[in-house]
Amino acid sequence: MQTEDDGVVTLLGVRGSCPVWGPAFARYGGSTACVFVQMGGQSIVLDAGTGLLSLADVFPHGEQRFSLLLSHPHVDHLMGLPLCPLLQRSEFSVSLYSSPRDGRHTLEQVAALLAPPLWPVGPESFAAHMRWEDLPAPMFALGAVEVRCLEVVHPGGSTAFRLSCQDRSLVYVSDAEESEYSLQRLVDFAAGCSLLLIDGQFTKEELTDHQGYGHMAWETAVSVGRRCGAEELRIIHHAPERTDRQLDEFEERLFQMRGDDHYRFARCGERICL
Numbered sequence: 511m512q513t514e515d516d517g518v519v520t521l522l523g524v525r526g527s528c529p530v531w532g533p534a535f536a537r538y539g540g541s542t543a544c545v546f547v548q549m550g551g552q553s554i555v556l557d558a559g560t561g562l563l564s565l566a567d568v569f570p571h572g573e574q575r576f577s578l579l580l581s582h583p584h585v586d587h588l589m590g591l592p593l594c595p596l597l598q599r600s601e602f603s604v605s606l607y608s609s610p611r612d613g614r615h616t617l618e619q620v621a622a623l624l625a626p627p628l629w630p631v632g633p634e635s636f637a638a639h640m641r642w643e644d645l646p647a648p649m650f651a652l653g654a655v656e657v658r659c660l661e662v663v664h665p666g667g668s669t670a671f672r673l674s675c676q677d678r679s680l681v682y683v684s685d686a687e688e689s690e691y692s693l694q695r696l697v698d699f700a701a702g703c704s705l706l707l708i709d710g711q712f713t714k715e716e717l718t719d720h721q722g723y724g725h726m727a728w729e730t731a732v733s734v735g736r737r738c739g740a741e742e743l744r745i746i747h748h749a750p751e752r753t754d755r756q757l758d759e760f761e762e763r764l765f766q767m768r769g770d771d772h773y774r775f776a777r778c779g780e781r782i783c784l
């Protein structure tokens with residue numbers, strides 16, 4: 511259903527690895543990976559971190575279906591599922607897509623978290639009608655939206671997404687480590703996008719002690735944006751210990767580098783028009 515919010519991207523969770531809370535994190539937010547995309551009449555959710563608990567607050571009234579694309583099944587990208595209010599409503603239909611990983615398909619990936627002793631009930635407890643799909647990579651369609659997929663470097667694997675409709679596009683790269691080879695592939699994948707949401711958990715300096723953690727430095731994320739010509743860029747997956755004050759300092763450096771505010775650090779709750 512096409513609404514007046516078509517073309518709007520809402521950032522529901524931009525924290526990485528673990529949710530955080532308290533005054534030091536109030537402005538950039540503490541909820542983990544979740545982005546709501548309204549495009550081409552489709553409601554598409556990227557990842558199911560704790561930001562998913564806020565989906566009901568922004569979901570269009572009267573709409574009863576959405577697609578949920580998982581980048582990968584690490585816990586910070588899944589832990590919003592069991593308590594998402596919309597999944598407890600029987601009139602809802604949800605198609606959940608993930609790439610098979612270690613021989614596990616989508617339902618098995620979710621069931622690995624939603625099972626005793628980690629959680630009292632399994633995925634069968636959702637009241638919504640759930641469809642568990644293998645991600646039809648590298649490309650498929652959700653109505654008028656073309657979805658492209660790219661595997662990126664991360665322990666256990668992770669998928670980047672490019673959602674396009676007419677001449678507007680969103681590229682979502684959560685949890686991706688850098689190497690010269692992988693960066694060029696990312697630049698090609700994101701070429702000319704309207705909005706790039708990209709992992710920048712570390713600083714260049716921190717990265718020297720965090721090789722193999724599966725994340726990139728925000729300075730590199732900015733360089734990917736510049737090289738691919740992204741119109742807008744938001745750095746996501748903020749480290750759990752990163753305070754608002756530190757992110758303000760980074761953003762000031764970013765502004766000095768570019769001289770405009772089209773490239774910024776993502777804030778939870780932010781709405782961006784494509």
Ligand SMILES: [Zn+2]
Binds near residue numbers: 527543584586587
């Ligand atoms: Zn993550």
Ligand SMILES: [Zn+2]
Binds near residue numbers: 582584664685
């Ligand atoms: Zn991860």
